[in-house]
Amino acid sequence: MRELIIAELSQVLEEMARGFAHYLPRLIVMLILALAGWLIAYVAKIILRSILRLIQFDRLSENAGASQLLNKAALPSATEVLSRFVFWVVWLGFILLGVSVLGILGLQEQVAKFFIFLPRLFVAMFIFFFGLLAATFFSRAVLLASVNANVPSPRFLSLAVRTVIIVFVLSIVFEELGLAEQTMLVAFGIVFGALMLGLAIAFGLGGRDLAQAFLERRFLRISKDENEDELSPL
Amino acid sequence: MAEENLLTDDFVRQLINVGEVDILVGLPTYNNAKTIGAVVQSVQSGILRWFPRERAVIINADGGSRDGTPGLVTGVSIDDMRPVASMNALRTLHSISTQYANTPANGVALRSILAAAELLRAKACVVISPDSENIEGEWLWRLLRPVYKDGFDFVTPTYHRHKFDGLLVTNLLYPMTRALYGLRIREPYTSEYGFSGNLGSQFLARNPWEDKSNDSWGELRFTLEAIRERSRICQAFLGNKHHVERRPSDLVPALRQTVGPLFSALDSDFSIWSSVTGSQPIGTTGPDSPELLEPVRVNRKRLREMFSSGVADLSSVFQSILAASTLSELQRIARQSETEFEYSAELWVRTVYEFAASYRKSVINRDHIIQALAPLFRGRAFTFITENRNGSAADVENNIESLCLEFERLKPYLLQMWRSGQ
Numbered sequence: 001m002r003e004l005i006i007a008e009l010s011q012v013l014e015e016m017a018r019g020f021a022h023y024l025p026r027l028i029v030m031l032i033l034a035l036a037g038w039l040i041a042y043v044a045k046i047i048l049r050s051i052l053r054l055i056q057f058d059r060l061s062e063n064a065g066a067s068q069l070l071n072k073a074a075l076p077s078a079t080e081v082l083s084r085f086v087f088w089v090v091w092l093g094f095i096l097l098g099v100s101v102l103g104i105l106g107l108q109e110q111v112a113k114f115f116i117f118l119p120r121l122f123v124a125m126f127i128f129f130f131g132l133l134a135a136t137f138f139s140r141a142v143l144l145a146s147v148n149a150n151v152p153s154p155r156f157l158s159l160a161v162r163t164v165i166i167v168f169v170l171s172i173v174f175e176e177l178g179l180a181e182q183t184m185l186v187a188f189g190i191v192f193g194a195l196m197l198g199l200a201i202a203f204g205l206g207g208r209d210l211a212q213a214f215l216e217r218r219f220l221r222i223s224k225d226e227n228e229d230e231l232s233p234l
Numbered sequence: 235m236a237e238e239n240l241l242t243d244d245f246v247r248q249l250i251n252v253g254e255v256d257i258l259v260g261l262p263t264y265n266n267a268k269t270i271g272a273v274v275q276s277v278q279s280g281i282l283r284w285f286p287r288e289r290a291v292i293i294n295a296d297g298g299s300r301d302g303t304p305g306l307v308t309g310v311s312i313d314d315m316r317p318v319a320s321m322n323a324l325r326t327l328h329s330i331s332t333q334y335a336n337t338p339a340n341g342v343a344l345r346s347i348l349a350a351a352e353l354l355r356a357k358a359c360v361v362i363s364p365d366s367e368n369i370e371g372e373w374l375w376r377l378l379r380p381v382y383k384d385g386f387d388f389v390t391p392t393y394h395r396h397k398f399d400g401l402l403v404t405n406l407l408y409p410m411t412r413a414l415y416g417l418r419i420r421e422p423y424t425s426e427y428g429f430s431g432n433l434g435s436q437f438l439a440r441n442p443w444e445d446k447s448n449d450s451w452g453e454l455r456f457t458l459e460a461i462r463e464r465s466r467i468c469q470a471f472l473g474n475k476h477h478v479e480r481r482p483s484d485l486v487p488a489l490r491q492t493v494g495p496l497f498s499a500l501d502s503d504f505s506i507w508s509s510v511t512g513s514q515p516i517g518t519t520g521p522d523s524p525e526l527l528e529p530v531r532v533n534r535k536r537l538r539e540m541f542s543s544g545v546a547d548l549s550s551v552f553q554s555i556l557a558a559s560t561l562s563e564l565q566r567i568a569r570q571s572e573t574e575f576e577y578s579a580e581l582w583v584r585t586v587y588e589f590a591a592s593y594r595k596s597v598i599n600r601d602h603i604i605q606a607l608a609p610l611f612r613g614r615a616f617t618f619i620t621e622n623r624n625g626s627a628a629d630v631e632n633n634i635e636s637l638c639l640e641f642e643r644l645k646p647y648l649l650q651m652w653r654s655g656q
């Protein structure tokens with residue numbers, strides 16, 4: 001009996017030693033990959049940060065309104081955030097590559113999913129950033145045009161344009177990421193529909209006098225006072 | 235000549251048939267059927283009277299008129315003018331029309347005229363506005379003679395205006411070009427001007443057709459080109475400048491056509507304007523003292539209201555463009571009552587210079603910067619009108635002069651902002 005137990009234990013220890021010996025090189029490879037990944041990620045961060053500073057990415061981000069969002073969230077500049085993001089994505093990528101070398105079946109599948117997801121994440125970020133840029137540009141254009149045309153509530157109009165564009169962009173981003181596609185689609189439909197209905201009602205009720213004044217000005221030509229300030233700038 | 239390739243074959247054929255000319259009259263048009271007939275008649279009578287021996291041509295560059303304007307230009311016969319002018323032209327007067335595009339663009343119209351002048355080797359050229367209802371034949375003499383006879387390269391007009399007409403010219407374009415380039419050109423943006431064929435060719439060479447940014451910019455760029463090339467410049471008095479009815483919405487296009495090219499030129503001309511101090515008068519033919527025309531009605535209340543609401547609504551935009559101290563000062567005066575309101579000359583000059591520096595840095599979209607200036611200009615216009623409501627011609631002139639001196643005094647501030655941005 002005693003011999004049997006010793007034999008079993010020896011066998012287990014041998015198998016453990018064999019298993020350890022089998023995994024040790026893989027573990028070393030994983031550590032090397034993680035270390036090399038850190039180095040590459042760090043270099044990538046430095047290079048990217050220099051390029052972004054060179055192309056004045058912070059100004060672009062400020063124009064897009066992204067810097068204001070980052071400030072509100074007490075985060076560093078857009079250049080710093082993007083550089084750090086790339087650092088972590090690259091390093092995480094190398095670590096996961098190392099983990100896959102270990103040959104653990106469940107983990108390998110998850111690692112593969114991560115690498116498939118990565119391009120979609122970048123595309124989503126790209127869409128989000130340029131969506132913010134478009135929202136800022138068009139909302140500012142509406143604001144300026146409304147102010148110069150003396151249209152009432154220019155800030156409301158500008159905000160409405162910004163909201164519609166951001167909601168639209170977010171729905172595309174979530175669809176790209178594959179997160180809650182149906183929910184986002186329905187939410188977008190509800191928000192967009194509500195906004196349009198609200199605007200239609202507001203225009204119909206609130207703008208009744210405005211519409212009347214416009215039509216009178218257009219067709220009855222009773223706008224002498226209104227046309228008084230026709231100073232010629234040139 | 236790359237320019238020739240962008241002229242239509244038919245236009246080039248017509249130009250070849252004309253041959254070389256001494257005098258070229260350019261008429262950029264777009265839906266000017268109401269006024270163009272009288273303008274062409276005045277041009278023809280001017281040529282008959284003042285240049286009967288010279289080879290002359292009228293070039294109409296049309297931006298796609300739908301009211302038959304080109305036909306009216308080419309349809310007016312010089313024979314109709316002969317009994318009136320009591321003279322005979324000794325040469326054939328050609329009238330040629332070309333449609334450069336389906337939509338009007340000042341810069342393209344001007345370059346079409348300049349390209350024609352270059353092909354025809356015109357010695358002296360003049361551009362006349364198609365809506366100059368009060369044009370006289372003598373305008374041609376006044377704008378062309380200094381070029382044709384006295385060796386000048388560029389002739390800008392001066393007019394009798396109402397004291398509140400052309401406020402953008404008197405409150406921004408004239409003082410700023412004067413302070414920056416050191417020449418007192420009263421109408422840097424003008425729709426009537428004379429120039430030599432050489433200056434026209436130089437302008438074409440520096441503003442290639444391929445550069446689409448020039449398409450909507452013509453007149454002011456041409457004035458700046460003359461200054462840049464150190465051309466011989468003089469001014470000619472033309473008479474009354476008739477008030478043209480405008481809508482408030484016309485202000486933004488006017489700013490785009492004038493302030494846009496001026497701010498844009500500052501970058502490339504830094505080496506020129508940075509070394510200029512003070513300003514020099516330029517020779518003017520005609521009366522020196524300004525005479526004011528009949529008053530025009532101005533709704534001052536609305537000007538101030540649009541300024542105040544503009545400052546409130548555009549504060550987020552102004553934060554990107556203006557210095558904090560300037561913005562807070564604007565916000566302070568925006569809250570003032572109509573009687574207390576004063577947009578001082580110093581604050582106005584600082585505003586304009588900060589806009590110019592922001593335009594250069596493109597802190598936001600450049601067209602948005604130009605649009606954002608409109609409500610502030612209305613505030614300055616309100617103060618100018620209030621200050622000069624009961625003023626004589628001399629008072630108004632003194633006021634403009636003191637504004638010009640303020641632009642010159644604060645020029646180091648602009649230089650400082652420019653250098654800090656480099």
